[in-house]
Amino acid sequence: MRTLTRDEWEPRARAHEQRVDALVAPHLARREAEQKHPVHDFLFTYYSHKPSQLRRWHPGYGVRLLDAPEHEELPAYRDGAVSPELLESRRPLLVALRRLLAATASRPATLGCFGLHEWAMVHGQEQDQIRHPWPLRLGGAGTDAVVESHRITCSHFDAFRFFTSSARPLNTLSPASGDRADFEQPGCLHAGMDLYKHAFRLSPLVPSELVVDCFELAWEIRVMDMRAAPYDLTGVVMDHTGEAWSPIPIETPDGKRHYAEAQRRFAERGAPLRARVLAECDRLLDAQTPAGSGCVRDSGVTTSR
Template sequence: MKILLINESTWRQHAKAHQEKVDHLTTEWRQYSASGKKHPTLDFLFSYYNLKINRLRLWSPGPDITLEGEHDGSLLFGHYSQSKKHCQLNPERYPKQRLKNFKWISQLLKQTSERIPVFNCYGVHEWSMIYKSDSKRHEQLPLRVSTKTLDNFVESTPCQCTHFDAYRFFTDDASPLIQHPLSRENQEEYEQSGCLHANMDLYKWAYKLYPFMTGDLLLRCFELAIQCRYLDMQASPYDMSEFKMEPIAVDTSQGREKYISEQHRLKKIADPIRTELANAYDNFIAICNKESTI
């Protein structure tokens, strides 16, 4: 396998640009956090998804790269080995015990790409999470619709949800309304590329492999997750006006058309990322398999 050598000046520029981009993308979230306030859209990216921002800021060139010079706080300490003149990802830190899970993730990504996308779910999952419930998932947010409107939308909209990690938060009354009951065991059968949450989860699959893939790919997944989460909350029954977010009223025909349009736009962004991410997993699996035969 050919190992690419990057000079110190070049890789430090990449590391700095990576950190600056993370800081830019998280400016609003950090401002809210510093004031002790929650942001219902951006907090999700650091609560449901568990990659800490300090780790997100650390750049990686991927496993096939050798860097000239000494590594510092721009890279993930412990994951890099150091010689007198070079540093690179340390093969002893390769999570080989997770190869079985990595193979499953790679397969899931490929099968998701191959399956026919669904564009008529209308974001009903967020509504189903509070259907006929006395509590809300976001207690600090008021609803923008009446309870009657919420119930009518859930009951009149065929539940086409294909994402288990959304379905598992449905209320007990909403769960039976789904057309295809979902489980962790049948996730590979239903996950499809039109799904907002499946595209958001590309960020999760990216950081599970990190730093054994490029920082550039990680940040593209993070940017996509931000866009998906904004659409998620815009189409929800919550009033997001405090956060200057225009609602996408999926309980109306115009709102449903807007939601579908956004689904198509985000799928177009996600498709090449999903392919690149599957390739990154396969590349890392191949590296580990080759090392095990040496």
């Protein structure tokens, strides 16, 4: 157990809060004004981590904070540190998550999907049937033609499950909720975005700085995902820099090259984050392994001899 005085931990907490405030302020302002954003709201609606939870700083398991009444009042804490009981309750999650992350990291990045998962989610539907109230850039017939003329290789179950019934048979893979570790690969944009989900599900056992690092990557990937989607979002302001919407036409050779190159860069950026989350899983599993239990990790899974 490492101990931090208030003079040591408070600057980290304040820096974290300021970093998060800059990221979430536009969303909170829109929420107050009852305005929706077709791109950025996803990170606060699809994912269950609230802005207030993202803003709350935690040092991670194994650190005791002195003079920290703000933390002591939290149910996860006892005597200034995250409790062993919470760690024990997260053991099934840690084992499953470690298996998924290790399996994903063991595979090469596949860069040939071109974001067609978003197109397959609207295949064969009329405008009033699609999941989002945004016009299709190529219209219904044009969008369907793109889907039907490409080889679809979506490996991510949480994208595949939203395919329309007519598009499902067109996918060369059949990922399911129970076999994610058999399909996940590091080139998948959604696997990169989900690093944020994996990190915040481990909070407060992991340092909050790791959670925000994953959030920032997910933010940029979400923009890329929607730029390559079939929707016409012309004029939508993408981020705080004021960069305007510009689609990535993945139905063209230039668009495919653009998408694959961006996908490669995101895979490279996601690799060290995945390694950090995986290392936290190892650290936490080791921390709660009773001495002499003979527990070992094998092929991404913690088992007992």
